[in-house]
């Protein structure tokens with residue numbers, strides 16, 4: 001597996017997808033999903049010019065922090081966030097939490113931000129596939145949820161995030177992405193203070209072309225760059241669903 005070649009191939013896929021729908025490739029950011037990926041491999045990607053990573057586990061953010069500190073990069077949190085991990089997130093230079101999906105999390109995040117005199121960007125995670133196993137706010141509750149979160153002045157909503165349906169049927173996957181785009185448009189119409197809707201984080205290794213066709217501004221790619229992971233994704237996506 002050659003990380004450099006894989007990055008080149010993914011960048012090419014992004015460009016081709018943009019070309020096919022007359023979008024400017026500059027509108028689409030590549031986020032490297034680095035769960036389970038060791039720092040030495042992430043450094044190869046940084047040396048190849050990549051600057052945006054996403055982690056799912058606070059523990060991994062902490063364990064990789066010192067080794068990656070010398071490389072200029074931005075780090076987003078893309079996993080399920082437990083309220084007792086908020087402090088760690090704020091102490092490790094996470095610039096955006098892409099997975100805000102509960103009011104109690106927003107409340108506790110805001111308390112901590114206020115206490116530390118900090119601010120943070122977030123995306124609202126929406127469960128567009130109606131799968132019980134996935135985190136995220138229900139589509140029909142999204143606009144109301146955004147209105148509530150917008151009142152926390154240190155939390156800046158920048159857009160929406162979703163994990164689409166896992167399916168080989170492109171049109172079913174596309175429906176999820178289209179729904180996210182639709183919710184973005186509905187939210188924009190509401191003109192909510194302290195809310196921006198510039199970012200749509202959707203699309204992964206298997207479906208990034210479809211996501212770009214439907215308006216993605218951030219695609220989150222792991223496997224296509226770093227190879228297959230030993231853990232199944234359910235380990236990251238459904239653990240502690242009770243939280």
Ligand SMILES: *Cc1c(COP(=O)(O)O)cnc(C)c1O
Nearest residue numbers: 033078204205220221222223224
């Ligand atoms: C792992 C992960 C990705 C990347 O998935 P791949 O199929 O490996 O590209 C994207 N988003 C989230 C939230 C993830 O956990």
